Amino acid sequence: MCALSMNSIFLLTVELLNFHSLQSDLVNHCCSFPLRQHVRSLVVLCLCCRLRMSAEENPAAEPAPVIDVQGDGRWMSQHNRFVQECKDAEPDVLFVGDSMVQLMQQYEVWRELFSPLHALNFGVGGDTTCNVLWRLQNGELDNIRPRVRKRFFFICSNSFNSICYEVKCVFNAGIAFLFVFPQVVVLWVGTNNHEHTADQVAGGILAIVQLLLSRLPKCKIIVLGLLPRGEFPNPLREKNAAVNNLLRTSLPQLGPVQLIDVGGGFVHSDGTISSRDMFDFLHLTASAYRTISTSLHELLLQLLEETPQERRASLV
Amino acid sequence: MKTWLCCCGAHWTSSGVMSEDANPAATPSPCQDIQGDGRWMSLHNRFVSDSKGKEPDVLFVGDSLVQLLHEFEVWRKLFSPLHALNFGVGGDATQHVLWRLVNGELDHISPKVVVLWVGTNNHGHTPEQICGGIMAIINVIHQKLPHAHTLVLGLLPRGKSPNPLRERNASVNALVQAEVASLSHVSFLDMDPGFILSDGSIAHQDMYDYLHLTPQAYQKVCQPLHERIKSLLDKHAP
Numbered sequence: 001m002c003a004l005s006m007n008s009i010f011l012l013t014v015e016l017l018n019f020h021s022l023q024s025d026l027v028n029h030c031c032s033f034p035l036r037q038h039v040r041s042l043v044v045l046c047l048c049c050r051l052r053m054s055a056e057e058n059p060a061a062e063p064a065p066v067i068d069v070q071g072d073g074r075w076m077s078q079h080n081r082f083v084q085e086c087k088d089a090e091p092d093v094l095f096v097g098d099s100m101v102q103l104m105q106q107y108e109v110w111r112e113l114f115s116p117l118h119a120l121n122f123g124v125g126g127d128t129t130c131n132v133l134w135r136l137q138n139g140e141l142d143n144i145r146p147r148v149r150k151r152f153f154f155i156c157s158n159s160f161n162s163i164c165y166e167v168k169c170v171f172n173a174g175i176a177f178l179f180v181f182p183q184v185v186v187l188w189v190g191t192n193n194h195e196h197t198a199d200q201v202a203g204g205i206l207a208i209v210q211l212l213l214s215r216l217p218k219c220k221i222i223v224l225g226l227l228p229r230g231e232f233p234n235p236l237r238e239k240n241a242a243v244n245n246l247l248r249t250s251l252p253q254l255g256p257v258q259l260i261d262v263g264g265g266f267v268h269s270d271g272t273i274s275s276r277d278m279f280d281f282l283h284l285t286a287s288a289y290r291t292i293s294t295s296l297h298e299l300l301l302q303l304l305e306e307t308p309q310e311r312r313a314s315l316v
Numbered sequence: 317m318k319t320w321l322c323c324c325g326a327h328w329t330s331s332g333v334m335s336e337d338a339n340p341a342a343t344p345s346p347c348q349d350i351q352g353d354g355r356w357m358s359l360h361n362r363f364v365s366d367s368k369g370k371e372p373d374v375l376f377v378g379d380s381l382v383q384l385l386h387e388f389e390v391w392r393k394l395f396s397p398l399h400a401l402n403f404g405v406g407g408d409a410t411q412h413v414l415w416r417l418v419n420g421e422l423d424h425i426s427p428k429v430v431v432l433w434v435g436t437n438n439h440g441h442t443p444e445q446i447c448g449g450i451m452a453i454i455n456v457i458h459q460k461l462p463h464a465h466t467l468v469l470g471l472l473p474r475g476k477s478p479n480p481l482r483e484r485n486a487s488v489n490a491l492v493q494a495e496v497a498s499l500s501h502v503s504f505l506d507m508d509p510g511f512i513l514s515d516g517s518i519a520h521q522d523m524y525d526y527l528h529l530t531p532q533a534y535q536k537v538c539q540p541l542h543e544r545i546k547s548l549l550d551k552h553a554p
Contacts, residue, residue, distance in 0.1 A: 070439055072475030072482070074526045081476075081520060106388075106530060125525055194351055230353030231362075237353070275362060279387055280406055281355045286387060 060196040060204030063134035066126070075124065075131075082122045083139035091120040092304055096132060096140075096208075097188035099125035099283060100227070104293075107286045113297045117304065120182075128193045129204025136208065141215045184303050185212050186296070188224040190243055191236075191282075198242035205247060206254070213255055220303050222296070223251055225261035231281045233271045260299065262292035341441045341449030344415035347407070356405065356412075363403045364420040372401040372425055374545055377413060377453075378433035380406035380528060381472070385538070388531045394542040398549065401425070409438040410449025414456060422460040428552040429545055430457050433469040433507075435488055436481075436527070443487035450492050454502055465548050468492055469541070470506040476526045478516045505544055509536045 066075040093114065095101045101123025104110050110121070122140055124131065187208060193201045209221055225247070226240035244261055251257045266277050266288070273281055277288040284292070347356040374395065376382045382404025385391055391402070403421055405412070413434045432453060438446045450468060457466050470493075471485035489506065496502040511518050511533070518526055522533040529537065 070481065072479040072526065073477070074475055077476035077526055078520075102525065106524060108389075125528075230355055231358035232354070234353040236351065280383065281353065281358055 058200050058203045058207075060129045060193055060200040061133070061207035062130055063137050064130040065134050065138075066124075066131055075126075078124050079135050079138070079140070082120075082135070083142070086120060086140065089118070089120055091118050091182045093117050093119040093184045093186065093300060094122065094182045095119060095186045095188070096122045096136065097186075097224075098123060098127040098132075098190075098192055100191070100224075101186075101188050103283055104289055107289050109286070109290050109293045113293050114300075117297075117300055123188075126192055127189060128196075129189055129201060129208060130193075132187075132189045133204070133208055133211065136211055136215075141212075182216060182219060184220045184222060184300060185216065186222045186224065186300075187212070190226050191229065191240060198239050198246065201239075201243045202246035202250070205243070206250065209251065209254055209257055213257075220256040221251075221258075222299065222303075223247060223257065223259050224296070225259055225263055227263040227278075227284075228267050228273060229278070229282045231272055231275075237267075260296065262296065265291070339445050339448045339452075341410045341438050341445040342414065342452035343411050344418050345411040346415050346419075347405075347412050359405050360416050360419070360421070363401075363416070364423070366401060367421060367424045370401060370425065372399050372427045373549060374398050374400040374429045374431065375403060375422075375425065375427040376400060376431045376433070377403040377417065377421070378431075378469075379404060379408040379413075379437050381436070382431075382433050384528060385534060388534055390531065390534045390538050394538055395545075398542075398545060401427070404433075407437055408434060409441075410434050410446060410453060411438075414449065414453050417453065417456050417460070422457065426461060427464055429548045430461065430464050430466045431469065431541075431545065432457070432466055435471050436474065436485060443484055443491055446484075446488045447491035447495060450488070451495055454496070454499075458501055464501070465552065466502045467544065467548065468496060468502060468504050470504065470508065472508055472523075472529075473512050473518060474523070474527045476517055476520075482512075503544075503548075505541065507537050507541065509540075 065079075068075065095104070095114070101121060102125050103123070104114075105121040105123070110119075114121075122135070124135070127135075187205070189208070190201045190205055193204065196204070205223060209223065212219060212221055225244040228237040228240060230236060240263075244259065244263075247259045248261075251259050266273050268274065275281065275285075277285060279285050346360075349356060376385070376395070382402060383406050384404070385395075386402040386404065391400075395402075403416070405416070408416075413432075432450070434453070435446045435450055438449065441449070454466050454468065457464060470489040473482045473485060475481060489504075493504045496504050511522050513519060520526065522530060522536075524530050
């Protein structure tokens with residue numbers, strides 16, 4: 001695939017698939033897993049071309065660490081801690097993003113709703129899509145130790161190869177150990193991309209999603225929509241809404257990815273946002289986090305309880 | 317216009333406004349709206365209008381360490397009962413707090429105690445300049461609220477490992493502590509309960525990003541703060 005030029009990949013994909021009507025379940029049902037993964041990559045490439053989002057053109061899709069201008073190295077300290085954290089934890093859910101993710105862990109709602117789901121929080125205040133991309137490419141996904149989900153008695157050698165692509169499977173003394181990586185990643189980033197257009201920010205988020213799909217097999221992704229911000233209507237609200245609109249249709253086409261918009265209800269009829277919901281008209285209060293967490297928690301429970309049919313069938 | 321030179325390098329005029337060439341940390345400056353949603357000014361305007369409707373006994377003013385305090389349970393338990401208002405803004409340096417106080421946030425209230433916690437965001441300023449900024453704020457508070465006592469909180473260490481900002485903050489604390497020793501309407505409180513561990517590190521259980529406090533760390537620092545404020549209020553009572 002790498003030998004093909006970008007242009008021929010694009011044309012091939014357009015020919016194979018009707019781009020506008022591509023449904024993720026069509027991809028899932030008609031392709032075996034390894035081909036499915038390649039098709040997904042092709043689709044992402046198409047979307048990037050459509051949004052003019054190739055990594056070379058889109059600064060929001062360019063991985064970049066935060067430069068330590070203040071002088072206490074806090075950003076790198078947090079990154080290093082996350083790299084270390086995932087060596088010991090066996091997360092089922094991984095939260096990744098900016099301060100919207102980070103601050104959530106400081107409120108009671110995290111302990112009540114998300115810790116029990118074996119969730120890790122890799123949020124860093126101030127992060128853009130570039131920073132999140134860099135962190136994920138530079139260790140924060142490397143050491144995630146998958147949780148051992150099931151042990152099966154090995155029956156038929158033919159089924160063994162087909163499940164190896166889906167999950168890492170170790171065969172030992174007649175027992176197959178099924179290792180499952182984090183089942184769900186919750187991604188919330190983009191509101192700090194002040195140098196970038198809505199198109200670019202959406203492309204940056206797509207790039208992160210592509211990375212996650214390629215690195216975490218069988219992972220489902222929830223992308224949280226960017227929230228409105230500022231006390232009164234302002235250009236950043238329009239920009240964030242535009243990012244959400246761009247992602248709404250394009251994300252599900254990449255695979256098990258969906259956009260969840262939790263911003264509804266924050267803007268009142270007079271156009272204002274209350275400081276009871278966002279104490280600085282950007283960051284959420286405890287009560288606002290509780291409001292958005294309820295639906296997110298329900299969705300996570302639903303996704304975590306799903307066991308793909310093909311995984312069960314291939315093991316019999 | 318006659319100016320007085322304070323030992324921290326801040327120039328004072330008779331109206332309490334700093335001369336601009338002396339100390340950027342002591343020159344009232346609003347935060348520029350670079351991002352485009354006007355949040356800083358929204359917060360300032362809300363504080364000004366808040367101050368018209370309420371009668372706080374205690375006013376907290378400063379940066380995100382003040383602002384975030386309001387969002388955790390410790391505020392409701394320890395400080396709401398003292399009739400406290402919170403005028404903290406994340407990211408504020410001394411010159412921003414100074415501008416806010418000069419431009420309306422103190423105009424309609426008469427708290428007995430003003431708790432001031434600012435200085436860690438003064439990047440690019442020397443300890444002397446930051447001290448000058450803090451002293452400038454203390455002076456404005458005293459001018460507008462002559463009967464209030466100002467409690468200045470010491471800057472906390474920051475960063476996971478030893479770094480220049482820890483030294484800077486410690487220097488600021490030493491300078492401010494010396495400055496206020498001779499002033500009867502000001503006192504200083506060291507807020508560090510021992511965040512730096514024996515290996516020189518700060519735990520993320522105390523500062524989740526090695527700057528901002530977790531709820532458990534706020535519990536640690538707020539007990540002595542609460543005690544100090546209560547004793548100041550008791551002294552203030554007729």
